[in-house]
Structures are given as structure tokens and as C-alpha cells.
Amino acid sequence: MMKSTWMLVIAVLVLNGARTEGDSEPCAKIHTSISVVPLGSPVTATCNIREDCLVGLGQAVDIEWRLGSELILSSPAANESNRVSRVVLSSFNYTRAALICCIRASSQVIAGVEIRAGYPPETPQNLNCQTNLTYPDTLNCIWDTGQQDTHLPTKYTLHTEMRDSRENHTYELPPEINHYSIPRTDFGLFSDMNIYVKAKNDLGEATSAHIVLEPVSAAKFDQPIIAKIGMQPKRLGCLKLTWSLSKQQSWIRYLAVNLEVRLKTAGSDRWSDPPIPFSQVKLSKPVVECCRLFHGTRYLAQIRVRYKQSPWSEWSSSKSGVTLETAPTGRLDAWMKVSRNHTSKKLNIQLFWKPSKLFRANGQNLSYVVSQQKSYGERWRMCSTSETCCSFQLSGRVRKVYLSAVNSAGKSPPTEIRVYQPKAHMVIMDVTAVPHNERSFLVQWTAEVISDLIGYVVEWKPLLKTDLSHIHFETVNKSQSSLIITGSFEPYKPYGISVYPRFKDGIGSPQTVNAYLRQKAPSVVPKIQIKKTWESDIEISWDEIPLEQRNGFIKDYKVFYWDENGPIKVVSADAEDRRVILTDLNTVSLYEACMMVSTFGGSLNGSTIYFKIKPFDAVTVVVSVTGVGVGLAMLIIFTVLICFSKDKKLKGHFWPVVPDPANSSIKRWSSESTQFTHPSWDEEPNLICLSHLSFLDLTTKLSKEEDDIWLNSSEDTSDLGESICGSPFMPSYSGSNSESVPYATVLLSSSCNGPISDEPHVYLRSESTQPLLETEGSFTPKCYQNAAIDGMPREQCFFGPCDNDNPEIKEDPPIVWDDFPFLHALAMNEIESD
Template sequence: TSSPQQRFTLIPMQFFLVSGELVQSCGHIIPESPVLALGSNFTALCVLNESCLDFGNIYASQIIWKIKNRVVPKEQYREINRTVSSVTFNDTSSLATPLTCNILADGQIEQNIYGITVTVGLPPEKPKNLSCIVHQVSKLTYPMNCTWNPGRHTFLDTHFRLKYRWLQENFPDCIPKDVNNSCTITEVQFFVNMKVWVEAANALGKAESDPLILDPIEIVKPLPPHNLSVNSGVLPTVLKLSWENRISAAVMKLKFNIRYRIMGDTNWMQVPPEDTASPRTSFSVQGLRPYTEYVFSIRCMKEDGVGYWSDWSEEKTGVTTEDKPSKGPPIWRIIDVSHSPPSWSVHLMWKALEPFEANGVILQYEVTVRAKSSLSSPPEKYSVNTTNLTLKMPNGTYEVTVVARNKVGASPPSVLLIPANNSKAPVKNVRTLPKDGKLWVGWTAPNSYVLKYVIEWCLVSNSSDCIIEWQNEPGNVQGTYLKGDIKPFKCYLITVYPLYADGQGSGQSVKAYLQQDRPSKGPTVQTKKVGKAEAVLTWNHLTVDEQNGFIRSYTIFYKTIDGNETAVTVDPSKTEYTLSSLASDTLYTVRMMAYTDEGGRSGPDFTFTTQKFGKGEIEAIVVPVCLAFLLIVLLGVLFCFNKRDLIKKHIWPIVPDPSKSNIAQWSPQVPAKHNFSSKDQMYPEGSFTDVSVVEIEADDKKSFSEQDLKPFDLLKKEKSTSEGHSSGIGGSSCMSSPRQSVSDSDEGETTQNTSSTVQYSTVVLNGYRDQTPVQVFSRSESTQPLLDSEERSEDHHAGGGDSTTQRQQYFKQNGVQGETNTDRPCFERMKQITSANEGDTIGFAQLQISGQCSQLLGLGLEKNSQEAAVSDVVQASTEGQTVGPEIVEGNTPSVDEMPKSYLPQTVRQGGYMPQ
């Protein structure tokens, strides 16, 4: 709080007392903006003004020191009196800008009193390595440039000055402009010693270098010679150089350096220095290659070697003249023996000479072929412009000579011996090694003296043929670098041949890579065979272009959907592998990796499912089942064959065809005068209402043979079905009363009760429903059995009283025995067996047929093959023979043994006619 006339105002870095127009600081720091040596001690004092003490109620004990807004520890404070406070720093390395003096005013508000900027640095070091050089700019201008080492960085503004003087004469200092370690003096005087030194100064001190005393002529760097020219000389190995010097010989005598190189080469060659150590303006360079382009450059310096070499002059080129080739072209051959055994196809090839070997332009090659077996025959000569020649020659040994010719002359001959066979010792242990971006090939020499070696190589690729490249090497070496364009990641087939004076050794080959890489792709695996617990995997080798290196191994990875992956390592020569111990009926995923020395690459995934059953398991199940099935079928067939009659009866019984019945053509009650024709319809449809079967006794047992008694067996077999049958067809009632059947008698009874049956039909005309029927009797000729369903249902309702007399009458007249069938529907059979007191009489059975069944029977039934036999029996009975009780005594057939059939009958018009 202050009055309007006096108040404190806080502004950055200062605390002021304002009174009217007077502005007065409340304190200051001593020293003011000091420059301090790095690492030294430093003490600062904050002094408060007396005018602010009482007014602001502030004291030195309230002062707070800060470095860049960071409070200095109070241990470094010291209160000198009530107005002065000091702070001490033992190491200025931690001191930063600004350093401020602050105070806590009323209300504990921190106010800034004063602040200073502190500069920390190092004093300059003594400059070192002072050196000077005089550069020739022109024939009269020689400025001197001096350089030195300024020393460590001082963190302060340091100024350097180059000072020099001649004898007792001083010159203005040279002040560097751009850098602190170089300065150029524009005017110097030759042949006078000069003193040169460097002075460095900053806020913390000064330093001077050691003085340098020298004559400027001894440190001159002259300009290089100019106007250099190159001319060819008389000899093909000499070129003549000439130039101009740009410094006066009166000022300085010079010596020279001459360098040269072949065009396209980066290596320089130099003329011996002693040959150019005297002042001159021309020189002839000797020992050059003929017909070769060279590049030349020249430089100079003071003759005594004191001073500096000039820069190299501009480059000039020159070409030497031609000379005859220095050597013959390297020659090799490829022999093709596949065409015809007695002759060879020899492809000769040679390399073009290098420029330093050709010594000019090769115009042609001369090839001479001489047979070693016939030295007297003239050789064959060929002149070609190319570097190959194909010849067809007989098998044998030949000497081939190749000469290269230019306009100057011919080269020495190159000789190649083509032997009949490679019988000489080969090299051993051929090996390769990538080195320095080249492919080195080494071998072990044979024990014999080798004239030279031929190294063949070609790029192995699937997309192109192996184009052979080759080179010759002297016989005293056992290793060399291939000189062709060898590419990385490519496979090369390298072959080494030793050549002797009288033949050659067989070639030894090896495959090599300049640099290997991972395969371009992985193998594609497939299954060849899959079993229950194993799977045979197969794959193809990667092509040479895909390998990118030597395949060292294969690894097969396989796993189930939820299982861990299993790895198997396979030899690289294999193309098939069997996985074992697999789970049955399980889906597996398999992939394969191929590895080179640089790593591996995986192929695509392949899935397969193992089988549920192993080999032979299905057969072990199927074969017994099939055999059991076949056995059951066989037994069933045999059973059916033995029971074929029973099966036929129940499954497909013989059903009578009413349309073939002749019942409509016969009736015993109609006079013969009717004379119905078989083609005429005697009775209208539906007029037959009742059919009866009459049983007749046999009185004389001797009158029947054993065969004649067979029909009687049927009667006893029908014991259960012969009683109480009533017609169920058309709703007609039975016309006869029930009688006891023969089969009802006891087993002890004699055969006098045995009776035979004859089938009769009672035909009622116009008796349908409410009409009054007219009965007409006709005899049925049907040989087919009646339907079983109708007959069985009516067995217990058969009547018999009146029908007995009819049967006896019928037997006496015709001697026919009848037969009933329980399988015949729509009929009701009635049987009667007479007692022993009745004598020769036999019970009768009557079958009645409804009107509807009579209609069906009117259609006519077909005859049976048994009609003839039954006819004989009937004829015998008409002669008045009867069957007595003694006939069947002890021989009466049982009910079950009596066959179920109907005796065949013949229908006659107008009466009963025996068959």
C-alpha cells in the first residue's frame, strides 16, 4: 500500500520507486554483466538503496538469488549488512543467465530487484601449426596465404591477427575475413626473410603463436605447364610430349613430373623422376604399347625441390602406331561325336586379342589343320574373319594352328592338339570360392608337366542352353579368377582341363555360385499314397533358376487343425518321404521348405485326410459279411427248391379260368332233344344258381384196383373242411343236408365206409333273385382247383341228406368218384359217411353253388391231364360193382395223405356220359 505520490511498480528484472517524475531503482548487482572463466569462482553482491529500506520495509536478509528462475540454495548466501547480500559460486560451469536478485515484499509477494547477464568462456590458446604458401597467380603476382590451428573453442568472441615484418619494417596486420585460421598477404618480396606470427585475443586474455621466419621464394607453388601436346613418333612404342612454362627461368628453375595411362584405365603410370629433373619444355615417352591410346598430364616445381608442386596440367591423349600382334589368339575346341562314330564335328573357337596384344586392327585369322597320323599329307588351311570355325574330320589326332594378322604382320601361332582320347592325367580337387566380388577357381595340379590349363564355364539355366565361355591359364598356376561376367544367384558349371605337349587330360567339373540367396519359391508337396496311419509325400526338385543356391536340406512341417506343428528334415536328394504315426480319419496340413546357405523359403500348404480304416481292415469286414450273405442266400435257394410245391401253393396258386369251363354245355335234367351246341349260349348270364357234388358207394372192393382207390383218399384228407359248407356266392342257400364225412369215422373202422366223389353241378335257369329257378344238372369238366378262401369259410355249413341218394345213384350209373378241393371258393362241400350197419352205402357230399358262381362256371373250364385215368374208374363202377368194407381194411389212407384235387369230368349234352 502506498500513497498516490509514491508507489512501487514491478517491471521485468527491476524493482523501482516512483515519486513524481523521478524513477529510482531499489538496488543493483555488483559486478555488472561480468565475463567469467569457465570453472572459476564467482561472487556477486546485491546492494539495496537506503531510500527504499524505510519506505518498502525491506532488508538484505529478505533477498533471494535465482539463476534462470531457479532458486540458488541459501547455503551460498551471505548477509554482509542490512543492505548488502552476496552469493558465491565455486564452479561457474553451472552458472546460467540471467542471475537475479529478488526480495519478498509485503504480503510475501516476490519482487525482482535487479538482474545481470553472466558470460562464461575460456581464454584463447596459443595458435599452432602456422604455415604459409605463395601461390603463383600470374607471372608477376605472388600472394602469400598463411594458415594456423586456432586451438580450442573459447565460447567467447576471439579475434585473430596475422602479423609480419621485414627486418625492422612493420606492416599492417592481416585480419581474417571469413574464417579464424587463414589470412592472405597480397604483397611479398622474394629473396628477403620475413617474420610471420598470429595473435589471438578475447575478453579473458591474449595469446601469440611461434614466429615463422622464411624467404617467400622457398614456399612458391607455381602454375602448371600449359599448351601440352602429344605426337606419335617413328617407333610404335614412343610418343613425344611438348609444353610451355609460365614462370620465368630468371625467377625460378623448374623440374617436372610426367604421368600417363591407357585410355579407359584408372591406373596412372609415371615417367621416372630422374629423367625429368632438369628444366625443359618437351619429352619423349618410351616403352608404350603399339596402337594404344594414352592420356598424359604434367606438373612442375622449383628445381632444388624446395617449395610445392604445381597442380597437374590439363590432360592430353595420343595413339601409338600399329605393330604386328605380340601373341597368337587363345584357341579351344568343342568336339561333337554324336553324329557318326567314324568322324567328328569339331567346333574351333578362339578369343579376339586384347588391344595391347593385337597391336593394331586384326584383318583376318589363318587356321591350319594338320593330321598327326599322316605327316606327309598337306595341311588344310582356312582364312576367316570370325573367331570360330566348324570342321568335320575323321577320328584321330590333329594339330590346329591359328594366326592373327593385321596390316603390319602376323602374330605368333597358337597351337592346339586335338587328341583321339583324353588319356592324360586330369587335375584333382577342383574347388571354387567367391572373393571380392569375383569367383575364384582352384585345383590341384597333376604330377606331370602341364603346358597350360583351359577353364570352361557356362551358366546353367532352364530357359537357355549352356553357352560355353573359357579362358587359358599358364601351366604354373593352380588357381585364377574367372574373367567373364559372373552374376550372383546363378549356377555355373566350371570345368578345368590340363593341356600337355602331347595331349590333354579329362575335364573335372564343379558347380558354383558367386553369391547365394534364399530359394525363389518352396517345393510343392503332394500325397502319393494315404493310409490310416501314414502318408507318402512326393515333390519335385526346384529348377536351377528357382534355387538361387545349393539346396542343403528340405524340411517338412505338418500338423492337424488344433495340434502342434511337427518338423522333419529330409535329404535334398530325395523326392519322396513317408510320414508315419499319423492319426486315422484326421485332416492334416503339410508344407515344405527348401534351405540354401542363405536361408529357406516355404512352399504352399497342402491338406490331406488319413483313411478311417487301414489296409485289409475293410476286406476283413466285407469278406466275411459277403460270405455269410452268400451262404444264407444259398441255403434259402436250397430250401425254396425243396419246398417249391408248398411255396407255389401259398404264393402263386393255380386260379381257374371260368371262361374255359364246359359246364354250360351239360345238364342231366334236360332232354337230349335240346342238342345244345357248344357255341350257343344255352343259358343266359347269371342263370346258374346251384352246383352239387354226389358221392356214390362202392359195393365191391374187388372191383376197384389200388389205383382206382386213390381218388377216395382225397375224401379223408378233407375231414375238417368237408362239413357244413354253404355257398357264399350270390347269397344262395345250401340245397343238401349235412352228412357225416368218411373221414369222421374212427381209425379202427374198416374201409367199407370209404367213398369216392363225383363232381356234379345243379344249374338253375332264370333263378336270379326273386325269379323261380329251373334246375338243370350239368357235369363239370374243370380240372382247376376251387378258390380256397370261399370253400374254407363255408366248410362247417355243408348239408348232406338229399345229396346222398343222388351220389349213390350217380355211382351206380357211371361209376365216377368225385373229389373236393378246399382251395376252391364259392363252393360248399358236404360229406356223409355211412355207418357199418348201412352195409355197402357210402356218405355223400353235396356242393352248392350260388347263382353268381354258376354264371362263372358256365364260361367253361379247361380239362386236366387226369381225365383219362378217372374215366376208367367211372366205367368200372357202372358195371354194378360196389366197394365193400373190406376193401380199405388196414389200407385206409389218412386224412393228411389224401391229395386235394378234383377228378376230371366230361360234360355231355342231355345226360351223364362217362369219360
């Protein structure tokens, strides 16, 4: 642009500069052979100054040439004066430039001319015309101008010749335009036309190749419409399609067009290739039939049309239809996982299956039945489901189950599946799973070579979904050691991939790895918790990140901590050990800490926490220990006081309870007391009935100053003398310092309110420490006669030998009752000995 502007300025100067007064012609002219030349060709120019112009310029004129701003050497013209100068350019390499002549002394421009260079036009290529049958109807033609730039304005003209009417048309286009739409009035739909293009510039012209076409055969139809698609009655595997052209082209009725149909099963992402062709389909009967399809299968269909060799229309919108159903055919690929139930002693079965390459569903709403063969020929249904998995229990004696596919038209032949006991063989080693592309994993493994190994089962499932329907599997032979598994895998989600060995008589133990298709930084960072604190160290821990928020394998944890003035320190922990210890901390600084969690796909930083180590205070420790000691002492004292306040209950718990005659009923005695049992803390002892109370047989009569309540009793005491023989006192007894003296009671086996038993009385001895008598002398213990056993009286001496027959025994001394206050409280009358 700047060059062109500069050259135009030069041209104005040339026209208006060197002129004589009253003269409109310039003083000089430049003559060239041509103003437009092929690029790189030679150019010759001559500058001629008018003689009358020399008056103003002087007689001594020296002419020089310039091409733009470049000085060019020149030579005087032969047989001419110095008013004429000639220049020869061996190669003109500019597309556009100004050639001027000047007066050398004053650099005054006296004449100039513009020279342009370029190339002749290329022959137009790929002329193509297409008819538009939608209003307004036109014939649109377009062509290629070529790859080389001519650097010169090029004009194109489109020429049409009608063969039938010999009507010709020429359409001139503006420069550089390479397309044109011929109106409907200038062509006939069913008449052949001869069409070509001419290109022309200042250096020449070129004509394209001629094409002959029928405009209707060059028409590209609009996208057609599938009006209806459905099954053919009694024609298995066939679909009938009814279609039409678009509403804008519905006026076309009497053509026979070519048509193509492409199909795909519902759920598939691949169309049939190649499409199904149909030739010479009349627009008056737009119906086609597609056969050799799967039975009972839903298909999606699209069509496209064209007339003869015209361009194909765009594919129509999809329309679906279902073929007639028949019973399923082929077998199913199955995979069974067996485990033992130790509670019920049955086998837990998880059965998975999928269609084999030869399986055909042949219907909609497919379901599956798993059954067990009974001994008398019938089959017992274990489960019926529309899923591709089932779980149930079997007896350990069952060896086979049968799997069948069912639709509304029937049932497939059963697939026999053998039930094997689980085996503990560990032959799979080094399982790895890495992403293969955006939708698949590459699984590799190694295994020990075992003679009965027949293959492998590769199983995969999403770890965030526990339903059995999400488990997929693939069976491979034993020669393989890798497999590419493809499915609807999601990035940042964990998957469990297992490889099982298959033997002739069972399935071995698997090896399992987890895998991510793609990883990124975790969604959360766990919260740091302070667990323990020492003098200058602190232990911090954190919880495990939930599986659904990890987004990859946790590589490590890093804890960054720093104080107000110190550098940043880093402590790392692996994925399993979720704890670190921060060491060498001082007690005067406030610390900050944060955590960074990293996976193999990125890292995430958590929030910052603040903490400070408390200084070690010896006084505080002493006070704390003292407080604990005082509290413990108070607790001991309080416990002791409680024990003393509950003295009676404690005594009754740890020592036998002996009834106090002064504070008890003579007629009622506790069974616990007489049988030396320990009463409970809260319950009253159960009472039993006594027949009577037997006292020691005393030879000395009691004082009769008071009434003898025992003599007035209605109870019979005639057996007192017979029940006790000998003295009740210990030989060592003296005064009130006697240690013990026995009591004896007669117990009845019945209760107080019950009838009196006929069984003989049973005498029990009591070892009470309560003093009964006080005497200065010593006595020899008497015999104690128990109840008769088996009709024979039995004697037993508690304090010495039995001397009932010893005549030397002296009579008992008189008893002083004032020495026995607890007996005195009974207000007993004096008992005289017989």
C-alpha cells in the same frame, strides 16, 4: 537458453526492484574485479546497500548471496556496517552465471551482476589462400580456428600487405567466421602479398603465421580440355596430345605451366601410376608427346595442369588414340582338350588360348590362325577366328598344330602346341570352390603324387552359357594346390569349375564342381502333383526346378500339410529325391499342403493345394469287378460270334481248301488247292490250266440215260485207263461212310494262255473227304502210275500193293449215280468202259 533467460529476468528485477520512491538508482550495487574471467579462476564480489534505502528495509538487514539458484556463504566486509557484504568464489566453473545479493528475511533481490568465463582464442592455423581466375576474380582465404571452444565471442580480422605498393588492407569479419574472399581490386596477380589473420575475444588475441604468395601461383585452373590425340607418323609407340585451358580461362596466354598425363589401355580399369610429368609447357604451344607405349594399342588419356606450386586442376575428360601398328610379338598360352570320335576315327579338338604376360598385340582387329604342318613344308589352315577358341578335327597321326596372332601389320611367330591322346588317369581328388570376395573364387584340390605329373589346368565356365568363348582357364605348376580365379562372375548364377592334371605326354581326367558366388532363395517353387493314393496314405511328387531359376544349391524340400483341426506336419526330402509320402491321413478331413524350397541363401514358399482322401467302398469295388467281368464275357462272346460268321475264312486259313466239283470249273483249278496251300483271307486263288481231268477207271459202264458230257468233250481221254490202275476205293469203304478217296489231276507247267509244254504230265493226288462211289463190296487198291521220270515210268501205290498183273481181280460192279449227288449235278453222261 533457459539459464540465460532466467539470468535476464534476474537482471531486470535487480534494476527495477529495490528502488526508493522518486529515485531512479537501485538501492544496492555489486562490485566485482572483472565480469569476464578465465574459466575456473577465482571471483570476488561486494554488495553495498545505500544508507537511505534502509528506511524502507529496516535497520536490521541480513544479506545473503546466490550464484544462480545456489546459496553461497558470505562474510561482512571489514570496518563496514551490515550494509556491506563480501563473497569470494574460489573457482568459477560456469561459462555464464548471475551473482545476486538478497535480503535474507524476505528473499528480496536487491542487486545482481552477470559473470562470464571462457578461454582466450587459439592461434589460427592452416591459413590458405587460393585465387579464382574465373569471373569474378577473387582471392579466397580460409583458416582453422582451433579445436578448443572459447565459450566467448571471437572475432577474426584478415590482414594483407602488398610488398610492391605497400598497400595494406584489414578485413573485419563477424564473430566465428573463418573465411573471406578478397576482391580483385585489392590484389595483383603477379605481385607478392603478405597475408595473416588475428583472432580476438574478451580474454585476449592471437595472430596466425604469415604467408607470402603470388596470387597467380595460388590459382587452381579449371579442368583442361584435350582437343586431339593421335599417332605420330613414323614414331612407333608414341601419341601426340593437343590441349587447352577452359574457355573461361582462355585469356591466360603467356604462362608456362606444369602438366601431367595419365594413360590406360582400352578395357583396363587402372590408370598409369605415376602419371607422366611435363614441366614448363607454354600455353602458346599446348602440345605434348607420350612415347614408349605399346604398338597398335588404343589408349585413353587424361591431363591436369598447375602454375608453379598452385593446386592441381581436376583431371580432364578422357580422349582415346591408337599408336602405330606392328606385327604381334610374344607367345600365347594355349589349352587343348582332345577326345576320340568313334564314328570317323578322328580326334575332336577344342583349343583355347589367351595372351601370355610377354605377348603384345601391337595392333587393332586382332585375329588368330590355327594351322597344321604339311609334309612338304606348307601349313594347312584348320581355322581362323577373332575369338580365343576354336574346335576342329584332326587325324590321329597329327602330333602338332601351330597358333599365330594376326593384325594388319603382320603375323606373330607361331606358338607350337603338341597334340596328346587323352589319358584316363584319375589323380585329382577333393576339388572345392568357395567365394573369395565379390569377384573371385578360391579353388583348392588334392592330387596323387605321380612322377610324370607336371602341373594342372583350372578351367571355369558359366553353366547357363554353352558357347566355347565363355570358357576360361589358368595353368599352374604341380607345387600348387589352390588358385584364386577372378573374372566377371555374377551372383546367383552357377559356374562349373574343373581341375585337369597335366602329364608329360597328355592330359588326365578332370574333377569338376559347381559353385555360386552368392546364393539366394529360388525364383520359383515347383507345383505339387498327387501321384498315388492308398487307403490312408498319399504320394506326391514335383518336377525339378530349372537351373536358371535355382539361384543356389537346392538344400532340401519341405512339405507342410495339415487338416482343419490338426497340427501342422512336416515331411522333408533331399535335393535328389523329389517325392514324399504323407501317412496316417483320415478320410473325413480336408487337407491343405504347401512346399518350401531352400538353398544355402534362403527359402521360398509355394502356393497351397487342397486334397481329400476318398473312403474305401467295398460295394464300389464289387461293382467295378463285376462290371469288368461282364465286359470281358461280352468280349469273348462277340469274338466267338465273329469267328462263326467268318467260318469259311477260318476254315480256309486253318485247313486245306478242297474244290467242290459241284461248284467249280472242271477246266480250271486253283494252284493253291492242288498244292495244299492255305489261301489268304482276302485274295482269290491264282488259277492255272489243267490238261484234263482223270477219273477212276471203272469196268462197269455208267447209265446212258443222260448225255455224257465228258465223251463230247474235245479233250483226249484215251489215257484214262493208262493213268489209273486198280480200284480207287479203300478196303474199309462201305456205303456213304467212306472217309476219303483220292482224286488225281494232270497239271501243265504253263499258264492257260501260254503254249503247251512238251514235258510229261505230272499227276497229283488229292485227299478229299468227299465220297465218290458207294458199294457193298470191298476193293483192293489199284496202282497209281505217275509221270515218267528220266524216260522211265514210275509206279506208286497209295492204298496198297500194286496188282496190275493179278488175273484174279474181278470186274467192277455197276455204279449207282443217285448215291453221288455232287457228281449227279454235273449232268454227266454214262461212261461205258472199254
